[in-house]
Amino acid sequence: MSIDGAMDVVVVPFTADTKVGSFGSNRVLRASLEHLGIWDTEWTAESLVARMDAAGIESTLVPAIVGDDWDVEYDYIKAMCDQAPGRLHPMAGIDPRDIANGVPKLEHAIKELGFVGGHTYPHWFGLSPADRRYYPFYWKCIELDVPVQIQVGQAFQAGLYSVGRPEAIDTLAVELPDLKIVCIHTAYPWDREMVSVAWKHPNVYIGADCWLPRDWAPELVEFIRRLGREKVLWGTNHPVIDQSEALEGVKALGLDDETETLLVRENLKRVYRL
16 A cells, blocks of 8 residues: 555644744743754645645644644634645644633634644643543533544653643543543653553544654554554654655554554544544
8 A cells, every 4th residue: 555645643833924923932932943953944834735745645634722822823724724625624722721712612613614623732731631621622522523632741842841641641531431532742751651541542542743653662663563553643743753754754664554554544534534
């Protein structure tokens, strides 16, 4: 099977607008992007789709980010994704501190604007993803039958607490077994714990993004090969990881054709109903 037709679980909306806006104005965020060496890698919808075409990527998910003063508005993401219908799919950012306004906003985005799920970075709020303030958003995602995408693992930004340990997802999955939970960034450096939680719970998935496949934990690669063939969704968190290089890395894993297809396409397609 050709690897063409891949689907990327998350791409950071790092455009010229967001670079001079929320990304540039947030000192902690800008410092982390400079530390990663990607401060000058902003993209447009047109350039991203061209990059996707070159890599053989069919579609990607792009979040409207909510992160305290690091916000990329729903309307902005909607307008950008509308430039490439069927190729770029918007996700709705979640701020657990604003339940009264946030839950109706999430519902409107899913039902009226074509957003495909929720998305949140818990460490920006200093709140565990199992904090009760998140639950009204989770209940709405269950009602609307859409996944919620959560960064699990270490906070990459200096000055922020790492609140997203896999054990929080274990709690969440026990209490909300009907919530589809996609744990992005491989839960690094707690990858082995994440594999254990994803194996335990039918509703928990791992987003294998933000790290090149050569850097994935051996436990994650073995999970993809065997028990977790239908539980891991490939991605990049571009521009953190180059999309072409990430797909080449998948090829180098030596997976059988069916497993490779599940990883780079079919699992995401099924979970997000694309």
